[in-house]
Amino acid sequence: MSMTRAGATPASEHDNIRQIEHLSSELHAMARRFCRSQDDADALAAETISRGKIVLDRSSDTGEMNLQLFKIMREIFLAKYPSEHSWGVKDI
Template identity: 40%
Template sequence: MELIPALRAFARTFCRSRSDADDLVQETLAKAIANLHRFEPGTNLKSWLFTIMRNTFLSGVAKSRREMTGIEVREAGSGPHAPQEWSAQVHEVRAAISRLPQAQREVLVLVGMLGVSYGEAARICDCAVGTVKSRLSRARVALLVELGEETQS
C-alpha cells in the first residue's frame, strides 16, 4: 500500500490521463499479486513493481500499434486551474516533462522525482547505468531549454 503513490507517479510518465495511470497501477498490482511467487525476498519490491509496470505499459503499446483502430482521444484537461503563479508553473513544468522522449521521462521520474538509485533505474529500464545517467542529463538540459532557462556549459 505504501508504494502506491510512487507507482502512480511513475504511471503518469506513461499515461497522460489520471484514469489511464490508475488503470496501469491496478494492472501492475494485479500482475504482481499473480506472480508473487517470482519475487525474490530480500530484493527491492519497488524496483520489481516498477519493472512490471514498465513491461506492462510497453506490452500495451506494442499491442495497440498492432491493432490501431479509431482515433486516440486525449484528455481535455485535468480540472480547473488555480490562478496562483505556482499553479501555472507546475502546469508548465508538467507539460515540458510530458514532451520529453519516453526514455528520458522515465529516468527523470525514477531518479529525479522518486529517488530511485541509478542502478535500480538501470534494472527497471533494462539498460546500463551510464545510459541512465546520460538520459537523465539530457532530460535535465531539455527541461531547462523548454522552460526558457539558461544552461551552463
C-alpha cells in the same frame, strides 16, 4: 503449516501484499509519467499492483520490490500503449 506458491507461507504472502499496497502512491506517480491521461495511469498502476501481488515473493526488500514493480509496469505499458513509446528517428 500450509504452503503457497514457491514456498511462501500465507503470512509472508500477506506481508508481501501489504508492502505492495504501501507502494501504491509511488506506483501511481510512476504510472503518471508513462501515461498522458489520469485514467490510463490509474489503470496501469492497478494492473501493476495486481500482477505484483501474484508474482513477487516476500524475500524482496522494499528497494528490490520497487524495482521489480517498475519492470512489471514497464512491460505492461510497452504491451498496451505501443504508440506512446514510439521514440526514435522517423523515416525520411
